[in-house]
Amino acid sequence: MSGTLNIGRLFGIRLKIHFSWVFIFALVAGTLAISYLPTAYSGWPTPQYWITGIIASALLFACVLAHELSHSLEAMRRGRKVTSITLFFLGGVSQIEEESRSAGEEFWVSVVGPLASLVLAGLFLLLFLNFRGGNSSITALTQYLAIVNLAIGIFNLTPAFPLDGGRVLKAAVWKLSGNEGRAVTISSVVGSGVGFAMIALGVFLLFSSNQYTGIWLVIIGWFIQSSAASVRKQRDSKTALSGRVVRDAMRGDVPTVEPGTSILDLLESRMATELELAYVVVLGDTLQGLITVTDVKRVPIEARRFTWVSQAMTPASKVATLPPDAPLEEGLGILANRRIGQLVVMEDDKPVGLLTRAGVVRVMEVSNILPHESRNSETIDE
Numbered sequence: 001m002s003g004t005l006n007i008g009r010l011f012g013i014r015l016k017i018h019f020s021w022v023f024i025f026a027l028v029a030g031t032l033a034i035s036y037l038p039t040a041y042s043g044w045p046t047p048q049y050w051i052t053g054i055i056a057s058a059l060l061f062a063c064v065l066a067h068e069l070s071h072s073l074e075a076m077r078r079g080r081k082v083t084s085i086t087l088f089f090l091g092g093v094s095q096i097e098e099e100s101r102s103a104g105e106e107f108w109v110s111v112v113g114p115l116a117s118l119v120l121a122g123l124f125l126l127l128f129l130n131f132r133g134g135n136s137s138i139t140a141l142t143q144y145l146a147i148v149n150l151a152i153g154i155f156n157l158t159p160a161f162p163l164d165g166g167r168v169l170k171a172a173v174w175k176l177s178g179n180e181g182r183a184v185t186i187s188s189v190v191g192s193g194v195g196f197a198m199i200a201l202g203v204f205l206l207f208s209s210n211q212y213t214g215i216w217l218v219i220i221g222w223f224i225q226s227s228a229a230s231v232r233k234q235r236d237s238k239t240a241l242s243g244r245v246v247r248d249a250m251r252g253d254v255p256t257v258e259p260g261t262s263i264l265d266l267l268e269s270r271m272a273t274e275l276e277l278a279y280v281v282v283l284g285d286t287l288q289g290l291i292t293v294t295d296v297k298r299v300p301i302e303a304r305r306f307t308w309v310s311q312a313m314t315p316a317s318k319v320a321t322l323p324p325d326a327p328l329e330e331g332l333g334i335l336a337n338r339r340i341g342q343l344v345v346m347e348d349d350k351p352v353g354l355l356t357r358a359g360v361v362r363v364m365e366v367s368n369i370l371p372h373e374s375r376n377s378e379t380i381d382e
């Protein structure tokens with residue numbers, strides 16, 4: 001997600017906040033201070049409504065974070081890598097690398113989130129029952145957090161991919177049919193259905209008295225629908241790429257340049273005639289870096305004569321590389337996640353190829369018109 005701010009690390013996971021979160025934080029605090037709290041608890045001085053509203057909003061996001069953390073920690077416990085958790089206006093997302101290897105793993109990683117929310121709801125309910133009749137701010141806070149966590153837990157159990165409940169549904173279909181591809185199809189189609197139903201209900205409410213709920217239903221329904229659709233699209237490209245390795249899509253005639261070449265030289269005597277977008281920088285057989293059109297563009301025109309490729313390139317330590325027998329899916333994942341145009345294919349510490357987006361797309365296009373074998377029917381179960 002772009003437009004995010006790093007706020008720190010927890011258990012080795014980067015915590016990020018998307019700018020839309022600030023909007024929702026203010027909205028929750030404001031709604032509580034102006035509407036919910038004055039209705040439920042009359043007679044407080046105005047600052048108390050605001051302070052309670054802001055604390056409630058902060059605690060709510062701590063609860064959302066706890067929900068996401070439970071997903072992440074369960075995934076890490078099962079040996080998967082979690083890079084970050086991002087809070088945004090509809091809650092949180094955990095960036096978990098690699099897919100679940102079994103239906104059981106998918107089930108547990110998905111279900112712990114709603115369980116965490118329900119446990120939190122129970123805890124706040126106990127606190128509420130304990131503090132009721134005492135300090136009215138604490139009573140209001142615990143009551144509100146019990147209700148909201150209950151709602152988060154139940155909402156996330158809706159069997160609509162990509163919500164947790166949709167993943168639980170996927171795990172169930174996967175377990176029963178032994179076919180992950182089919183499980184993705186069924187759960188994402190159900191997800192789209194639920195998404196469209198929410199949009200329809202939201203539009204209906206827009207024309208009735210409950211416009212506020214209507215707008216939210218349309219936004220959430222649209223989010224669910226489009227996420228479910230993109231999961232299906234991703235599944236299709238995965239199917240097209242399954243069984244393929246980087247070698248199938250890479251180009252072996254790697255254009256190379258030496259680090260001591262000047263940028264002007266590279267531009268005038270190489271790029272201008274060869275029309276290449278990227279050059280692998282080598283000294284003998286050793287990878288030194290990668291220089292692309294974008295890097296060249298960044299060097300001011302007047303400095304090009306006296307700037308060397310080694311000064312403008314991405315150094316080898318930061319160049320994305322893969323061995324030729326790595327799955328092509330992994331290559332596509334790196335290109336997409338790091339938003340780069342190409343990666344260097346390395347074998348025995350030597351650059352042997354260049355994998356570009358165009359190369360991956362070519363393999364995908366051809367695979368899509370090939371007769372469909374059941375290539376995605378491998379089953380791994382516990």
Ligand SMILES: [Zn+2]
Pocket residue numbers: 067068071113114156164
């Ligand atoms: Zn969740």
